[in-house]
Amino acid sequence: MIPEENIIEDIFDVRNNPENYDNQDLLNIISDMLDVAKRDKYFANNLKTAIHNKREELGFCPACGLDDLVPKYNYETHTELDGNPREKMDYPYCPNCGWSSEE
Ligand SMILES: [Zn+2]
Numbered sequence: 001m002i003p004e005e006n007i008i009e010d011i012f013d014v015r016n017n018p019e020n021y022d023n024q025d026l027l028n029i030i031s032d033m034l035d036v037a038k039r040d041k042y043f044a045n046n047l048k049t050a051i052h053n054k055r056e057e058l059g060f061c062p063a064c065g066l067d068d069l070v071p072k073y074n075y076e077t078h079t080e081l082d083g084n085p086r087e088k089m090d091y092p093y094c095p096n097c098g099w100s101s102e103e
Contacts, residue, residue, distance in 0.1 A: 003036040004050040061094035
């Protein structure tokens with residue numbers, strides 16, 4: 001896991017388990033962010049990648065952050081099977097920016 005992913009996980013952990021953190025802990029987390037930002041010359045790019053991955057994990061559009069992805073459908077033809085049956089595949093699609101997880 002890249003340090004930028006750890007930052008995001010820390011922030012979500014603060015949100016999900018606020019009773020585990022006092023002000024000193026929050027200051028330490030912010031201080032850790034500063035250390036990572038200073039050490040990693042790719043900080044901005046890595047943080048962007050980490051946010052992208054976290055959005056996708058949580059079901060948001062990884063590209064624009066919309067929380068209302070819709071399913072789109074595609075059909076995969078199985079030429080290896082008798083009769084070449086078609087399998088319906090669904091994948092998330094963003095109606096706002098056009099992102100989809102289809103490869
Ligand atoms: Zn989007």
